[in-house]
Amino acid sequence: MLSREVRILFGKEWRQLLRSRSAMLTALLLPVLMLVVVPGLQMVAASAGNPAAGANIPRGVMLPPGLEAMRDDPKAMLRALLPVFIALGGLIVPAVTASYTLISERESRTLELLVALPVRVGQILLAKLLALLALAGVVTLMLFSIDAGLILALELGSVGYVLALLAVLLSALTFSTASALLVSLLARDFRTSNNLNGMLIGPTIIACFALIIALPSPTLAALVIAALFTAGAGASIFVAMKVISFERLLR
Numbered sequence: 236m237l238s239r240e241v242r243i244l245f246g247k248e249w250r251q252l253l254r255s256r257s258a259m260l261t262a263l264l265l266p267v268l269m270l271v272v273v274p275g276l277q278m279v280a281a282s283a284g285n286p287a288a289g290a291n292i293p294r295g296v297m298l299p300p301g302l303e304a305m306r307d308d309p310k311a312m313l314r315a316l317l318p319v320f321i322a323l324g325g326l327i328v329p330a331v332t333a334s335y336t337l338i339s340e341r342e343s344r345t346l347e348l349l350v351a352l353p354v355r356v357g358q359i360l361l362a363k364l365l366a367l368l369a370l371a372g373v374v375t376l377m378l379f380s381i382d383a384g385l386i387l388a389l390e391l392g393s394v395g396y397v398l399a400l401l402a403v404l405l406s407a408l409t410f411s412t413a414s415a416l417l418v419s420l421l422a423r424d425f426r427t428s429n430n431l432n433g434m435l436i437g438p439t440i441i442a443c444f445a446l447i448i449a450l451p452s453p454t455l456a457a458l459v460i461a462a463l464f465t466a467g468a469g470a471s472i473f474v475a476m477k478v479i480s481f482e483r484l485l486r
Contacts, residue, residue: 237361240354244362252332252370263374265331269324270378274317275385281313282389300451310391315447317386318457321379321400322443322464323436325407328371330432333415360416360475368412372405379404392453399457406464411436413471 237245253259304311379401386392386400415432422428443460450456 237365238358240358241362241365244354244359245365248362248366249369252366265327266324266375266378269320269327270375271381274320274382277313277316278382278385278389278391281310281391299448301448301453301456303451311453314392314396314453315456317382317392318400318403318447318453318460319440319443321382321403321457322407322460323440324375324378325371325404326411326436326439328375329367329408329412330415330418330436331429332370333367333412333418333428357476364412364416364472367416368408371408371412375404375408396454396457399454399461402461403457403464406461406468410464410468410471413468413475417471417475 298305301315302312382400383397386397387394414435418428418431418435422431442463446459446463447453447456450459
């Protein structure tokens, strides 16, 4: 159960997000591209192909375990790539939204008002974390339902595969929100915050590709990716609670 202070701070953060045009445009446009347009076109194209045709890879060519199914199934590559698209959609939205809202809040000096309130730094961080996660979650989950419907309707994957993708999305949202919150609170300006977020997202996506290639099943790869995102979110929240103080908030 959330404390009264956290609920009040959450309401303030939520209203601030809704008033930010830049944050709302980012939360709407980027997910549509990464979660619907790009994967949707690929799913329709894959379903329109010959289901009996493989990738015409010579039998003598060795493939990593995650790509071995491509020999006989033209849809295997799409199933392998979908976790990456889902993860990217979940990573980008909270990172950019946090930069817009938190840096602008620091520049407008509204953070200084929190010092006068009878609240702890942990309560402020929790309220910001929940507000960012709520905004990103509402948008991305609605868009993910379109992907899930296409996957099942076009017979591109099983229900278990869809649930694994959902786990990737939820864990990516949590990880990105926690890490972006930490980065934005420590960064002094938009440029530094965006650079740090980019440095974090880039290697993360490369690691997702590596896991997909190395593991024999896209469902297994998605579950492993979700577990790692969850661990990263926990680490980011732990660090934030340890290093963030009112003095750092106001710097």
